[in-house]
Amino acid sequence: MGSLPSPDLPKPWVSTPLIESAALSKAAGCRIFLKLENLQPAASFKSRGIGNLIRRALLTHPTPDLTHFYSSSGGNAGLACVTAAHTLGRPATVVVPMPTKPLMVAKIKNAGATDVIQTGASWAEADAYLREELLAKDKNGVYVPPFDHEDVWDGAATIVEELEEKPDAVVCSVGGGGLFCGLMMGLDKKEWGDVKVLTVETEGAESFHKSLAKGELVRLDEITSICTSLGARTVGKKTFEYGQRKNVRSVVLEDREAVMGCWRLADDERFLVEPACGVNVALCYDGRLEKVLPGLTAESKVVIVLCGGAAVTLELLMEWRDKFGLMERETTEDEEVPSTVARNGQC
DSSP states (O other): OOOOOOOOOOOOSSOOOOOHHHHHHHHHTSSSEEEEEESSTTSBBBBHHHHHHHHHHHHHHHSSGGOOEEOOOHHHHHHHHHHHHHHOOOOOEEEEEOOOHHHHHHHHHHHHHHTEOOOSSSSSHHHHHHIIIIIGOOOEEOOOOSSSSSHHHHHHHHHHHHHHSOOOOOEOSSSSHHHHHHHHHHHHHHHHHTTTEEEEETTOOHHHOOOOOHHHOOOOOOOOOSSGGGGGGSHHHHHHHHHTTTTTEEEEEHHHHHHHHHHHHHHHHHHHHHOHHHHGGGSTTTHHHHHTTTTTOOOOOEEEEEBBSOOOOOHHHHHHHHHHHOOOOOOOTOOOOOOOOEETTOO
């Protein structure tokens, strides 16, 4: 029998800065704050939720020194699982579907994965292999779900805990809904239930939006968006429940707008993120935010969760820009390019 680890087991995620972006504020016509989840150890907000699940598993497992973590994900969830497990000294295996890009496979391996197994045409097939062939044969194996688990939501809720002042609105992207559920839980804990929450998806990955429109959980036949990090064909039940609240609004943008958001963010703030994150930033430009949140003033405070994502490189960003016909932004001598104002934990 192994011994339980100390309750002071380190947290495999970090508190992130909150910065006020002068460039995005100018574009949006209100005060825009960025919660920099792209600075997490695994380059995305997934470090919080999945890190929290893994840490709690070690605190409660009867043989924590024998645990082996298993994740079925070809993206940020798998990377977060390996990063957190490696930080806490435990092995982790990830099963990824065949279409997973070599970039992500390499990043998961480099993060310290015990093994990365590539099988199946989809996440569902990779997940079935993990459960039937790996977990079923390892009595100390712990399954790490990508989004649909209370420990994952509790971890994501720490984002709100780090906000010192109440914002007028929070913006987040939705894939399976782990981040969204966490934010809603965090707002409830602070009794900030009247804060408006904008959930953003892209066309071809809008399972949440379609579920809300139909009044029941909808399962997409396939994901056609380039935002593969939003590629949950159906959202979790808790996500759907939270979506019924009056302070929640669902927004769907095109892939082209998501890439534009990535490009403008890199240009204005020097951050490189996936389109699944850039789609949030896209709301700040060309009057989009004002259309979905009428009544905003110059002093309104909007927090955008910059969820990050590891599946991006400068080369990929340029490929996406060319694919969607986005021109390089030109700055005239008379155009003022504002700088970011850092306000850690304050909005």
